[in-house]
Amino acid sequence: MLSYTKPIMFLVFLYVAQVIAMPQSVGWGAGTPENDSIVFCPTTFVPDHKSIWKPVGTSALRMNGHYIAGPAKGQDRDEWLAAMHEYRRCVREGNCEWMIEMNFDGKGGWVILSSEIALAMNVKTGEKLQVVIDARWLVGRNDLGVTFDVMSRENNRWLKSTPLCGVLSIPKKQQWQRIQTEIEIPPFDYKQQWLRPRLGMDKSRDSVDSRLEIRNIQLHIDDTDRMKAALDTMAVLYRQIGSLDRSLYDRKDLAWASHVFTCHFTFMYDLSFYDPVAGRYTLYKFLDDGIHEFGGYDAILLWQGYPRLGLDDRNQFDMYRDMPGGLTGIRDLVRQAHKRGVKIFIDYNPWDRGTRRENKSDDELLADLVSAIEADGIFLDTMSGCSPRLRKLLDEARPGVVLAPEGYPSVNQLSRLSMSWAQWLNDRVPPGLLVYKWIEPRHLQHQIWRWDRNHRTEIEKAFFNGSGMLVWENIFGTYNPWPMTDRLAWRRAASILKHFAKHFISEAWDPFYPTLVDRLHANRWPGGDVIIFSLHNEGEPIRNKCLLELPANGRMDYYDLWNGQPLEYKKIGEDKVHQIGSVERLGCILAIDKNKVDRSLKDLLNRQRRNAAAIINKEDRRNIARSVIDAQPVAPTVPVARNRPPAGTVYVPGATIGMKIEHRRRECGCYPDPGTPSDKWVNYLWGNPHREIIRHDIGPLEIKAFFIDEAEVSNGDFKRFLDETNYRPRHPENFLKHWPNGEMPAELADHPVVYVDLEDARAYANWAGKRLPTEAEWHLAAQGTDGRKWPWGNEFKAECCNTTGNKTIPARSHPNGRSPYGCYHMSGNVWEWTESYRDDGHTRFAIIRGGSYYQAPGSIWYFDGGPQPCDHHAKMILMWPGLDRCATIGFRCVMDAAK
Numbered sequence: 001m002l003s004y005t006k007p008i009m010f011l012v013f014l015y016v017a018q019v020i021a022m023p024q025s026v027g028w029g030a031g032t033p034e035n036d037s038i039v040f041c042p043t044t045f046v047p048d049h050k051s052i053w054k055p056v057g058t059s060a061l062r063m064n065g066h067y068i069a070g071p072a073k074g075q076d077r078d079e080w081l082a083a084m085h086e087y088r089r090c091v092r093e094g095n096c097e098w099m100i101e102m103n104f105d106g107k108g109g110w111v112i113l114s115s116e117i118a119l120a121m122n123v124k125t126g127e128k129l130q131v132v133i134d135a136r137w138l139v140g141r142n143d144l145g146v147t148f149d150v151m152s153r154e155n156n157r158w159l160k161s162t163p164l165c166g167v168l169s170i171p172k173k174q175q176w177q178r179i180q181t182e183i184e185i186p187p188f189d190y191k192q193q194w195l196r197p198r199l200g201m202d203k204s205r206d207s208v209d210s211r212l213e214i215r216n217i218q219l220h221i222d223d224t225d226r227m228k229a230a231l232d233t234m235a236v237l238y239r240q241i242g243s244l245d246r247s248l249y250d251r252k253d254l255a256w257a258s259h260v261f262t263c264h265f266t267f268m269y270d271l272s273f274y275d276p277v278a279g280r281y282t283l284y285k286f287l288d289d290g291i292h293e294f295g296g297y298d299a300i301l302l303w304q305g306y307p308r309l310g311l312d313d314r315n316q317f318d319m320y321r322d323m324p325g326g327l328t329g330i331r332d333l334v335r336q337a338h339k340r341g342v343k344i345f346i347d348y349n350p351w352d353r354g355t356r357r358e359n360k361s362d363d364e365l366l367a368d369l370v371s372a373i374e375a376d377g378i379f380l381d382t383m384s385g386c387s388p389r390l391r392k393l394l395d396e397a398r399p400g401v402v403l404a405p406e407g408y409p410s411v412n413q414l415s416r417l418s419m420s421w422a423q424w425l426n427d428r429v430p431p432g433l434l435v436y437k438w439i440e441p442r443h444l445q446h447q448i449w450r451w452d453r454n455h456r457t458e459i460e461k462a463f464f465n466g467s468g469m470l471v472w473e474n475i476f477g478t479y480n481p482w483p484m485t486d487r488l489a490w491r492r493a494a495s496i497l498k499h500f501a502k503h504f505i506s507e508a509w510d511p512f513y514p515t516l517v518d519r520l521h522a523n524r525w526p527g528g529d530v531i532i533f534s535l536h537n538e539g540e541p542i543r544n545k546c547l548l549e550l551p552a553n554g555r556m557d558y559y560d561l562w563n564g565q566p567l568e569y570k571k572i573g574e575d576k577v578h579q580i581g582s583v584e585r586l587g588c589i590l591a592i593d594k595n596k597v598d599r600s601l602k603d604l605l606n607r608q609r610r611n612a613a614a615i616i617n618k619e620d621r622r623n624i625a626r627s628v629i630d631a632q633p634v635a636p637t638v639p640v641a642r643n644r645p646p647a648g649t650v651y652v653p654g655a656t657i658g659m660k661i662e663h664r665r666r667e668c669g670c671y672p673d674p675g676t677p678s679d680k681w682v683n684y685l686w687g688n689p690h691r692e693i694i695r696h697d698i699g700p701l702e703i704k705a706f707f708i709d710e711a712e713v714s715n716g717d718f719k720r721f722l723d724e725t726n727y728r729p730r731h732p733e734n735f736l737k738h739w740p741n742g743e744m745p746a747e748l749a750d751h752p753v754v755y756v757d758l759e760d761a762r763a764y765a766n767w768a769g770k771r772l773p774t775e776a777e778w779h780l781a782a783q784g785t786d787g788r789k790w791p792w793g794n795e796f797k798a799e800c801c802n803t804t805g806n807k808t809i810p811a812r813s814h815p816n817g818r819s820p821y822g823c824y825h826m827s828g829n830v831w832e833w834t835e836s837y838r839d840d841g842h843t844r845f846a847i848i849r850g851g852s853y854y855q856a857p858g859s860i861w862y863f864d865g866g867p868q869p870c871d872h873h874a875k876m877i878l879m880w881p882g883l884d885r886c887a888t889i890g891f892r893c894v895m896d897a898a899k
Helices: 077-093 115-121 224-239 252-259 283-294 316-321 326-339 362-373 388-397 411-415 435-439 456-464 484-499 599-613 715-725 758-767 775-783
Strands: 008-011 045-048 052-055 098-104 108-113 128-139 143-152 158-161 166-169 177-184 193-202 210-220 262-267 299-303 343-348 377-380 402-405 419-423 444-448 468-471 510-513 520-527 530-537 542-551 556-560 568-572 576-583 586-593 649-652 655-664 693-703 706-709 831-833 844-849 873-877 894-896
Touching (some): 128 166, 128 193, 166 177, 252 444, 299 326, 388 402, 411 435, 456 468, 542 586
Parallel strands (some): 299 343
Antiparallel strands (some): 045 108, 143 193, 520 530
């Protein structure tokens, strides 16, 4: 029977099967835990930043959680290779003895208690947490801080970290030491939050690079019931540890995943993918460009929601449903892609919990969606793994669906995930070998550093490892094209990877094969009568030197696959040959039986010769983006005499103003201020970092006098327009969606009209003899000339705007919230279209102002919501009417005043 009165124990053996301080405990993978001790293993603690789990007995390897370095200078390669195979074996068989190597790089290095265990422990303010660790100092700092992550009970999301609560000092002896301390749990909102213990280092005390090892952590609170709950939870987690199930990679329906070397992140709003004038997807043109520039896409990810998700209550599945043609249109698109041999991924955002909920779980909705549109895979945004239930539901709904997470998965997740992103992975000693590629060569990882302007490093890592690349040029409305040199380099790399795909996923991979040139590295990929060598040169360019030494074989021909040329070689004695060639940064040697040289190989060599001879033009015409400093010009209305104001409007005198505006980058950026030098445009256009604030200071602007609607155009106003004109949009999808069967509900007559896109609003304005306001006109009407924060003053007042959170209110309500000129609801109620249309040739957008009644809760990734101040605007990326019509966007009109 389990005893629950002793401390929670997290144990690992180091070199010998020894239990520290607890009887009858077992090593990881050796069975189920006995009594009240649980082994210290990858399911009980999570290393963060650059700290990693590392098997005991792999001291011959230099590695972190992402890459394994090649043999060190002077290190015996056979010893290194033996350690590599031992590491692969113990991970696969699940009988590793683990320790955590904490690497502090001047920014952070942490180890965090499993969220499941921390939630079960459920610590409270003021109680004592006993902390005991076994650790060994290696270099740098020797202080290990204890703090807590503050988590939301509503959705288990991280909210903040507490200040430092205690410090463990590890003697600088490079010997294992036991250290302990007692921590008082800091104050926090227990009803709304829970705490997750964290041990490590941050830059607040010192930024010197540091390293230490941890083989044991014990945590204890004096509460029997909560300790029992924590131990029960740990027992469940422990049972998840075992041998790595690799059967996923043996399935024929999922075998395609190991050959997806080039995946394209397709922002569906991009004009290369959808033509808003023709009203159709341009898939074939898009795929042809991919062939010409990148050697072809093996898969594309259809991205539909963020950064617009949360503008109204539509959820991420609704965003697919509202794409052109609905799900049927996407299914037809998928079938067209399949005819071209291209697989289709959809996106899943687990953070989307604040929008409309459905009567099914997200897992069920995903299974329904991939079945409906015949998708091939799901990209797991912000995630590092998936549940067994999702894997099961997908297998039942549509066999052959691949899952690929954005985050770095744990080892046991490889049994559910056929591929993953190699996003921003740190390679301490390049060129490193991808850890998961080594553990399972059929697990494909896609290199991606999306904000980099140069992708040489990604290309080198991907090709050297025989792995994949994610091509991403439109980053949620920020245009970051691949330069011509990189497109050409990947085209050459991808041609080789695809032609010899089976070699690059082979278990026979022979890493860091010896070369004859210092700083030239080689991976050997054998396969019968064909052997590939991927080369990476970290030194000066190599010109006509001996590169590799191979056994002599008179039946073999040798080729420089990178340049598409036969390779010279010379015999060394009777049994060896040296290949002679040139390598800039990347290269590839093919050794092939003369009888295996066929037409497909000759075609490959011809393509590679053409690629090698391609001329790099200084002007890359493909990568041109138009300026978006100025919005599309606006035609004036017929001037109106100042002493004859149109009914329902207010007069705004001409003025000279400046627009000071602040907003988050939201990964989509914005337009540059007028007058900004072209080399500084990027300061506005760039979407990174997500939370950083863009600050506009536009002006002085000379605004001519105008009349503006005192209230947003109402449903009743819009009905009169329809009755008189019989207006019907070309694409009727979601037009006046809030009118059942096209009939206006009487109770909404005085509410602002919504579910109208920019063209619908322009059509109404034209009928009324008006136009939409420019952004500057809207700004002046809302703020006046005194720079106030809100239309009514400098302090937010809930009674001055719509704070219902779930519905519009009459357009002429809250008179105490009017702007200096008498305009209602210029903060909240609904966002408002302005005449600010811009098109950079890739993404179209308009600026909306004022905020709305709706704010999606629970995630920083949602579109800005709620009432917004006068110094805020939002970039509304445009797709097509069915998606652009929202429950939260309306408009008001203006007329030019006579001089």
